[in-house]
Amino acid sequence: MITLGHYLVVSGMLFSLGLAGVIARRNIIIVYMCLEMMLSAANLALVGFSRFHLTNGLPDYTAQSLVFFTITVAAAEVAVGLAIIVALFRSKQSVDVESVTKLQG
Amino acid sequence: MPPLLFYLFALITLGFGFLVVTGRNPVTCALALAASFVGLAALFLSLDAYFIGVIQILVYAGAVMVLFLFIIMLLDIKTEEGKKLNLSAIVSGVLLAVLLTLQIIMVAGGTDLASKSVQGTPLALADSATKIGRAALPTITNDLKAGTLPDAKLIGFTLFDQYGFHLQVIGLLLLVGTIGVVVLSKRERSAP
Structure with a gap:
């Protein structure tokens, strides 16, 4: 029997993996990939809640609309973020997060 | 969906x-992320969210991952070694x-909602046809x-019926994103 709890645990583990990656990795592109993973984990939780909160015998489509918005924002964010990474690489010749310390004062 | 497929x-x-x-090579990481998103899309399909599953494959495993690979190969990033x-x-x-x-496992294990199973909450498709109110388009x-389950139609109805303004804001966001990317990647003229 697969319950909502199973989906929530998978979603939570995927989010934790992404969080660990964001904190531990130093390659800025991989940090970005881990951010995408965290967004997708949130989507999984939303779709899970949508399926198990039936309204009139159908899944709750408000949650799935929110997932649609999240995916759109994530796609826009990736495009802008990768453009920033390219600009950063042009000035630093590196994608290491520790090469960017100008704001450290 | 059989439990085996879920696992x-x-x-x-x-x-x-x-x-x-954990991967050291960025290209390996990008391909692994694409595979991970395909698995996630299958989980969406198992939750009767066919539209979201297809969008996940098209947008994430398709467009976003191609963009990542393109940037990795454009910048020619080597494996982090040494x-x-x-x-x-x-x-x-x-x-x-x-x-x-651990916290999520504790929280998810202890509620009534979390112990609902897919078989225990079946969709009532034929009954809902008479109950869905405003969404009752032919x-x-x-x-x-x-x-x-016409879930693409139902999501479309929800979006345009209740969230029309939000949809326009998202459209504006994409426009701003497009302009921002063009401005960012334009090579700056040498400073005077």
Whole structure:
């Protein structure tokens, strides 16, 4: 029997993996990939809640609309973020997060 | 969906996710992320969210991953070799992740909602055709009476019926994003 709890645990583990990656990795592109993973984990939780909160015998489509918005924002964010990474690489010749310390004062 | 398939796809999602976090070569990480998203899309399909599953494959595993690979190959990023690992960051990252996972397992295990199963909450397609109120367009009710779930139509109805303004804001966001990318990637003229 697969319950909502199973989906929530998978979603939570995927989010934790992404969080660990964001904190531990130093390659800025991989940090970005881990951010995408965290967004997708949130989507999984939303779709899970949508399926198990039936309204009139159908899944709750408000949650799935929110997932649609999240995916759109994530796609826009990736495009802008990768453009920033390219600009950063042009000035630093590196994608290491520790090469960017100008704001450290 | 049989439990075995759920565990298989959960394993694909989490296993390739782990490979993204631990991989040394950025191209390996990007391909592992694509595989992880395919597993996630299968989990969406198992939750009767066919539209979201297809969008996940098209947008994430398709467009976003191609963009990542394109940037990795454009910048010609090599495998990180010989660099010493940042031990304190790794320890704190793993510790936070384990704590968060344990917390979510505790919370998800202890509620009534979380113990609902897919078989225990079946969709009532034919019944809902008479109950869905404003969404009762002929194309939606006919699909429901035929016993299929028109979820793309229902999401579309929800979006345009209740969230029309938000949809326009998202459109504006994409426009601003497009302009921002063009401005960012334009090579600056040499400073005077």
